[in-house]
Amino acid sequence: MDIIHLLPDSVANQIAAGEVIQRPASCLKELVENSLDAGASRIQVIVRDAGRTLLQVIDDGCGMSETDARMAFERHATSKISSAQDLFALRTMGFRGEALASICAVAQVEVQTRKKEDEIGTLLEIHGSEVIRQEPCQCPVGTNFKVKNLFFNVPVRRKFLKTDQTELRNLLTEFYHIVLVYPKVQFTFVHNDEILLELPSGTEKQRIEAVFGKSGGKSYTGQFVDVATDTELVSIRGFIGKPEAATKNAQQYFFVNGRYMRHPYFHKAIMTAYSGTLSGETNPSYFIYFDVAPETIDVNIHPTKTEIKFQDEQMIFQILMAAVRESLGKFNLTPSLDFNREGEIEMGIVTKRCLNRMWSLIRIIILLPVLRRQVCRGGRNYIPRSGKSFMRRSRRIRLRTLLLTRRLWKRILSDMTNILCFRPMRG
Ligand SMILES: Nc1ncnc2c1ncn2[C@@H]1O[C@H](COP(=O)(O)OP(=O)(O)OP(=O)(O)O)[C@@H](O)[C@H]1O
Numbered sequence: 001m002d003i004i005h006l007l008p009d010s011v012a013n014q015i016a017a018g019e020v021i022q023r024p025a026s027c028l029k030e031l032v033e034n035s036l037d038a039g040a041s042r043i044q045v046i047v048r049d050a051g052r053t054l055l056q057v058i059d060d061g062c063g064m065s066e067t068d069a070r071m072a073f074e075r076h077a078t079s080k081i082s083s084a085q086d087l088f089a090l091r092t093m094g095f096r097g098e099a100l101a102s103i104c105a106v107a108q109v110e111v112q113t114r115k116k117e118d119e120i121g122t123l124l125e126i127h128g129s130e131v132i133r134q135e136p137c138q139c140p141v142g143t144n145f146k147v148k149n150l151f152f153n154v155p156v157r158r159k160f161l162k163t164d165q166t167e168l169r170n171l172l173t174e175f176y177h178i179v180l181v182y183p184k185v186q187f188t189f190v191h192n193d194e195i196l197l198e199l200p201s202g203t204e205k206q207r208i209e210a211v212f213g214k215s216g217g218k219s220y221t222g223q224f225v226d227v228a229t230d231t232e233l234v235s236i237r238g239f240i241g242k243p244e245a246a247t248k249n250a251q252q253y254f255f256v257n258g259r260y261m262r263h264p265y266f267h268k269a270i271m272t273a274y275s276g277t278l279s280g281e282t283n284p285s286y287f288i289y290f291d292v293a294p295e296t297i298d299v300n301i302h303p304t305k306t307e308i309k310f311q312d313e314q315m316i317f318q319i320l321m322a323a324v325r326e327s328l329g330k331f332n333l334t335p336s337l338d339f340n341r342e343g344e345i346e347m348g349i350v351t352k353r354c355l356n357r358m359w360s361l362i363r364i365i366i367l368l369p370v371l372r373r374q375v376c377r378g379g380r381n382y383i384p385r386s387g388k389s390f391m392r393r394s395r396r397i398r399l400r401t402l403l404l405t406r407r408l409w410k411r412i413l414s415d416m417t418n419i420l421c422f423r424p425m426r427g
């Protein structure tokens with residue numbers, strides 16, 4: 001007897017949803033990306049209970065015709081590509097054509113949509129892949145998506161959702177990834193009737209400022225320097241935080257062709273460029289926007305589409321590192337160009353600090369043997385009270401001193417370079 005059979009569409013969609021829609025944040029990402037692809041200039045996100053009961057996205061984009069509205073919820077239904085070739089020249093946000101099919105498989109979806117040329121719009125309601133109603137309706141141009149009771153029919157998934165606080169944080173993180181690359185589009189984010197973000201249209205810098213705001217009365221972007229480089233392979237623009245503004249929880253963002261990406265290798269390029277300028281365990285903030293030919297990247301190596309493969313990663317690594325270094329260099333040199341008094345005072349401080357560090361280093365080198373002998377109670381000439389623990393202490397002291405010496409030595413060298421180049425430096 002044959003035992004293999006095809007799964008019904010509703011089940012196949014639920015399986016696909018497991019990959020595409022993991023939490024309210026992934027749903028938000030898909031809906032907002034669709035609105036952007038539809039050419040919206042204003043997008044409102046309305047959320048209730050961190051997306052558990054309601055996630056609504058309203059746009060003023062191109063809208064859909066009656067037939068398109070129905071088709072949009074079919075699996076592999078897309079207006080964005082028509083051949084495999086198109087996959088490699090993709091400029092829009094998506095291509096899988098399964099986001100809406102996945103969402104409607106695990107939620108109660110209601111959509112109202114109207115095209116500019118149509119007088120009347122369409123209302124469509126789908127619960128768990130099943131069409132409940134489809135009728136004409138009065139609505140503004142654009143699309144209004146309501147996703148209610150996410151995972152209402154998949155209790156296991158609902159149980160895996162985290163607390164509202166965590167899910168809201170995930171929603172906002174996803175929202176930032178999008179709004180930071182579309183500064184011209186107006187966005188609003190409302191949670192439980194409270195407006196959390198109201199972002200007017202502006203430049204990239206204004207958008208960063210609007211999202212991360214002022215801290216301690218200081219302008220956020222005032223602590224950044226520009227990065228810009230243009231090569232045949234890649235064009236890189238963006239902003240990097242001054243080393244002195246580095247913090248433990250830095251904001252670090254990469255975008256490529258208008259979408260957020262994670263790229264640990266390029267992150268390394270930036271950190272290498274910063275090496276020696278950061279104090280302690282602080283990290284620099286950065287917002288870097290790459291522009292490359294779409295056919296030189298593959299955005300589809302990961303279902304959630306945040307990991308992106310570049311054709312010439314090593315070359316781009318070098319270009320990025322050089323661009324960041326150049327910007328940091330410019331920032332370092334600027335104050336010393338006009339030999340003003342402020343520069344002179346700073347040079348005095350650097351020299352004094354360098355001499356102090358040298359003196360500390362000398363003291364450490366002289367005192368180290370004495371210190372160790374004291375701690376180990378005289379080394380060979382004495383019988384230690386408790387052999388093992390003394391040896392352990394001695395080893396620890398040696399290691400710590402070695403680290404301290406190395407750090408001091410590095411700082412002295414960098415101070416001396418700055419003094420020789422007449423370059424005032426930070427602490
Ligand atoms: N807000 C919207 N305004 C206008 N058309 C939309 C909107 N949302 C979806 N659509 C239409 O529905 C189609 C299907 O959307 P869906 O998100 O399922 O797939 P996709 O965007 O093509 O690819 P992906 O699965 O990668 O998101 C889109 O191609 C688009 O034509």
Ligand SMILES: [Mg+2]
Pocket residue numbers: 030033034094095099100
């Ligand atoms: Mg989509």
